[in-house]
Amino acid sequence: MPSTPTLLLLLLAASARCSAALIRAPLTRHDDATFIDVVREGLVRFEGLLSSLGGGDGDIVIKDYQNSQYFGQMSVGTPGQSFDVIFDTGSANLWVPAKDCTNCGGRIVGRKHKYDRTASSTYVVDDAAFAIEYGSGPVSGNWSVDTANMGGFDIEAQRFAEVKDASGLGIAYKLGKFDGILGLAFDTISIDKTPTPFKNLMDQGKIDRGVFSFYLGKTDGADGELVIGGIDESHFDGALFWMPVSRVGYWQLDLDDVSMSGLSVGADAQAIVDSGTSLLTGPSDAVRTLASIVGAKRNVVGEYLVDCDATHPDLTFRIGRRDFTLTSEEYVIRASEDSCLFAILAMDIPPPGGPLWILGDVFMRKWYTVFDYEHEQLGFALAA
Template identity: 50%
Template sequence: MRAVISLVCAAALYLTPSLAEDGIRKIGLSKVADRDFVEKKLKASDGDVLRESLRHHFEISTGQEPGNIIVKDYQNAQYYGTITLGGNQNFDVIFDTGSSNLWVASYKCWFSCGLHHRYNSKKSHTFVANNTDFNIQYGSGPVSGYFSTDDLDLGGLTVEGQTFAEVTDASGLGLAFMIGKFDGILGMGFDSISVANTPTPFQQLMAQGRLNSGMFAFYLGGADGKDGELVLGGTDPKHYTGDIVWVDLVSETYWTVGLDGVTLDGATYHASETAKAKAAIIDSGTSLLAGPTAEVAAMAQQVGAIKLPINNEYVIPCGMPLPTLTFTIDGKDYPLNGDEYVINAGNGICLLAIMGIDVPAGPMWILGDTFMRKYYSVFDMENKRMGFARST
């Protein structure tokens, strides 16, 4: 798995920087309503057949035609905000802990880049040519272009001489990118998974002494409309309760921690007994929980959900009682209540926020928005660890 695997997205957020305090930069996150965010989704195939299947299986009567079940294809992601390249060119990018390169659409990109903002080196006085080929493989397909270097403004902090990619062919991302609201991706993983070992913007901020500490933290606004926050260089105590529990990383690639077990209403799920399988990636670029296909299918059967015809996703009636789902990380339990691992898709149908996916690296779990919404997540690059606390 080279980069982010972005799933059905429940929390698109716009980012607005605030002033630095004590060497910490805070970026506000405003949550887009779920119904607004799912407006441009790919529709499930054979929607009429699926609708009748759902009604038959769950004996649902909505009193009106619900239309096709609308699901978002997994290439789209959820954290995006404005950055500036070359002092005067703005781009909305995904802040993604599951990848490690910065790229934006290039002015040389045609149809596959849709109507996105495009970087034009001729408009920058700080541009430095590189021209090394850039090729990256996402879960949805390849993206390619070439590297360039320019100054980057990130939340009011300037990174001098940031190497990034100008994408000239984004066809591998399909409609998700063409009609999406993001112009590129800003990876926040480690250099070890970066194409050409290009330093990430956050690592450049550290190296250039722009930050108070080598950590950043995500607080996700909840369904009640609370604003969220991304902090660069520290944490924000008002967004979590109790102490932060620190966990050492098991590798310096993705943000990977040890996963002792997964339980659902007394049933235990383990990918295998291998060390690699006892791991979970904490990924801001993944909206749901993702686990091995066979395990997720068993979980769905256990709670009575049924499979959609695409993407190994499942639906269930909203309001149906669901058991507690618990992830045990480094000996500590992190439970999710039933209403915390479903997403309301409208018309009485909820999407089960657990998706089956088998990654090339081997069976493992990916804990995305569904997990991070409940647990304030701190990414400490300096000390190679992660911290978790209960979000307020």
């Protein structure tokens, strides 16, 4: 299940409790009103969920584009060619646009950085066909091999895709301020089982721990941070609560229940924690029930709008017999003085993968999240 980060450069000092071999990626959010406009254009995320059935310091800057895409800077080639890529826990491949990519944005709006294989001394020919099907449409190109770099760490012989046709991503990609996608899910869902950049960082001994962690700004416009190779304890309160991954592939876990006002709508379900999904999603029947409880009305675009001034009950996700509760201030996004978005969208993911709930950035803004690749588990703590 592919996902997407939007990020720019910013350095953070190392935390006293963190390993020296960490990649730090500050995350910055845009205002909520702008994000609502993106939702109404149908750009909440790439529906990638349907697609796949040593040492040293380093900093990556990660910024949030219109609250819907988190991207950060990395490079491919020697000398390095820089790209803003989405750090996506819902997918497992790296791709960037090729020099001759079509449908990759205009000359000004959504202009992309493109990979030029002829300009890299470490490029290795592969040229096998690459294709991936997102919910919005297909993306295609060919495989290549080259040195990649994340936060100052070289990843030797990284297999990645040069995308030649990105038309399947539609206007979301053309207008988005990112070039490609860097998947952070498990290799088991990677196309051709190609090792991900993160897995290669582990295997090549470039990071001390096979974990990465997200801290997202809790308020509109607040900064956040992605740490690769460790955990920053200054970003959360209390102890981490660990849950095993229920199915290795996506960052999937057992969900005991979803409830509101004492009414259960998601007992014995499965959920995916996805940094590339801006909102929350759930099966349409369950979302309709939740929307009726808060008096939300669905418009022609498909989003649910809710009374900004009304008092709404808490929404609770029960995981590992613990309650993870979101207040109405956390699941309602104000678009304007008189317009608010109910931040849960209906998405029916068919079997065998579904039905599934997706816990996106609305959830992750409240709960600091650690993705432990080595031990196949997720850690949660209340974000500081």
